[in-house]
Amino acid sequence: MTRGRLLDVENVEAGYELLQVLWDVSLHVDEGEFVALLGPNGAGKTTTLRTIAGFLKPLDGDISFRGRAIAGAPAHVVSRMGIGYVSESLNLFPAMSVGENLQVGANAVREKAQVASTLELVFQLFPRLLERRDQLAGTLSGGERKMLAIGRGLMGSPSLLLVDEPSLGLAPMATVATFEALKALRDRGVTILLVEQNVNTTLRLVDRAYVLEQGRIVLEGTGEQLLRNPHVQSAYLGI
Amino acid sequence: MTTAATNLRPPPFLRRYLTFTWLTLAVAAAIMVFEAFAHPSIVVNTLVTGGMWALMAAGLAMVFGVMNIPNFAHGELFLLGSFTAFTVFSPIQDALFDDPSLTWLKVVGPIPGMVVALAVGAVTGVLLEVALFRPLRRRSRDQWVMNTFLLTAGVSVVAINSYRLVVGNDFHGVPGYWIFPPINVAGVPISVDRLMVLLISVVTIGLFALFLRRTRLGRAIRAVSQDETGAQMAGIDLNGIFVLTMAISCALAALAGASLLFLFPAYPDVGLQPLYTAWFVVILAGLGNIPGAVVGAFLVALLQNLTIFYVGVGWVDVLPTLFIMLILLFKPSGLFGSAVKGVWEQ
Numbered sequence: 001m002t003r004g005r006l007l008d009v010e011n012v013e014a015g016y017e018l019l020q021v022l023w024d025v026s027l028h029v030d031e032g033e034f035v036a037l038l039g040p041n042g043a044g045k046t047t048t049l050r051t052i053a054g055f056l057k058p059l060d061g062d063i064s065f066r067g068r069a070i071a072g073a074p075a076h077v078v079s080r081m082g083i084g085y086v087s088e089s090l091n092l093f094p095a096m097s098v099g100e101n102l103q104v105g106a107n108a109v110r111e112k113a114q115v116a117s118t119l120e121l122v123f124q125l126f127p128r129l130l131e132r133r134d135q136l137a138g139t140l141s142g143g144e145r146k147m148l149a150i151g152r153g154l155m156g157s158p159s160l161l162l163v164d165e166p167s168l169g170l171a172p173m174a175t176v177a178t179f180e181a182l183k184a185l186r187d188r189g190v191t192i193l194l195v196e197q198n199v200n201t202t203l204r205l206v207d208r209a210y211v212l213e214q215g216r217i218v219l220e221g222t223g224e225q226l227l228r229n230p231h232v233q234s235a236y237l238g239i
Numbered sequence: 240m241t242t243a244a245t246n247l248r249p250p251p252f253l254r255r256y257l258t259f260t261w262l263t264l265a266v267a268a269a270i271m272v273f274e275a276f277a278h279p280s281i282v283v284n285t286l287v288t289g290g291m292w293a294l295m296a297a298g299l300a301m302v303f304g305v306m307n308i309p310n311f312a313h314g315e316l317f318l319l320g321s322f323t324a325f326t327v328f329s330p331i332q333d334a335l336f337d338d339p340s341l342t343w344l345k346v347v348g349p350i351p352g353m354v355v356a357l358a359v360g361a362v363t364g365v366l367l368e369v370a371l372f373r374p375l376r377r378r379s380r381d382q383w384v385m386n387t388f389l390l391t392a393g394v395s396v397v398a399i400n401s402y403r404l405v406v407g408n409d410f411h412g413v414p415g416y417w418i419f420p421p422i423n424v425a426g427v428p429i430s431v432d433r434l435m436v437l438l439i440s441v442v443t444i445g446l447f448a449l450f451l452r453r454t455r456l457g458r459a460i461r462a463v464s465q466d467e468t469g470a471q472m473a474g475i476d477l478n479g480i481f482v483l484t485m486a487i488s489c490a491l492a493a494l495a496g497a498s499l500l501f502l503f504p505a506y507p508d509v510g511l512q513p514l515y516t517a518w519f520v521v522i523l524a525g526l527g528n529i530p531g532a533v534v535g536a537f538l539v540a541l542l543q544n545l546t547i548f549y550v551g552v553g554w555v556d557v558l559p560t561l562f563i564m565l566i567l568l569f570k571p572s573g574l575f576g577s578a579v580k581g582v583w584e585q
Contacts, residue, residue: 079474091469104462108474
């Protein structure tokens, strides 16, 4: 089965003022694929997502989405092209209700029917959000806030969802719930690029993964291949 | 001792209302009720000027919340509005002097001036954002609040003196907008102008609140004020929102200036008192809090009118300011807290 290429990151170098973080990073995500980007703290995983999402201009290299160049495009343009981004800090609107947060997520979607059906999907995926619909986002628990951030990301009907460390700071139960939700999304055909430090769980879940160390891609393979890889086993799985 | 203290605690359903904020509002409401019987003119003036301060303060609060700009040129938008209304209304007024039988013109005559002022204010807001704030934002966001404070204070000085140069130091006012006999409300004669101004402010604030709560763009504005990054993730163009925010804020200030032309004639410094009052309101309500600014505007108007009546017009800025300072000693983040924080606080 050949799948269409959705996202192509080629030889990207990126960083902040005096500090270059990414060195010659290349990766790709195909239509319907569930791909993970793994690596230790400070490897440049978040920087990679920020660069794809348009919050950081690459110093060099190309990024294309559905064949169109997006490197250096402003974040709101990238979002409207169909790349949803769920950041590590979530960036929710704390003084708005859960329902309003979701409505803002659909800000760029003009068809009312589509907004309604996506909203239904989000509530199906996270029944908790339906219960808390009128509650202010700032008063939610950590797990609920993650759900809301993922839900808001889905409201723009993205063809690719970038998710940054959903398990960060969550209790084990909430982590499991979040991964379950991502799996359900994958089963519905949403393409996901996931950044994680939770290597064991992630590799059992995804189709393919990249390992990023010190700003460079050092390994690439299917989940099973990487689970059996000696470097992954010694550095990340403690085997 | 502990038991006694525990027994003195109010029941739970009351506790929520025994906070400093609610007590302040209750005292204000009690004074309003008392004065409604004792000196109804204080209540009328409070509602009229309060509505206009609300227009000024809501715009100021929104610009601070969304763009993190402490706009010290907001008063000059008031001036722009009052002078625009004067320019548009003068020929209409002359026509009415020549032929007082034009009843329809007596009714609708003042409206074009206010509409034009609203439009001129909005255009000025767009120009301010595109010509001043956007280039500065592109260059540097360090020290943003301080820089924009200095920038807007500079705009204010330049605008006042340009006005002096072009228009002069004269007062340009009108004796009244709607020249009809006063209407009796509960036995108290109230001028039609005051009633209309109250109506204009209530309708405008109502529409503004609906816009912010119920429309796609209004929600986008609130989203940007709460989290710029989150708003961008949702596909919201920050530059577009900044232009819109500035346009609305300036249009509201210009409308306030236009509506109050019969009380405040256009002259170079006319914007200063409304500016200071709007700042008192915004500080009292909590920076960036728009609904709080509307309530706060009426509180400040009440303080001002009580001061004018009981102490003297010369104290109108002094006593309310002292009161606000006292309130801030107890509630440093403003009466209603601050629902919106600047980006540097997040």
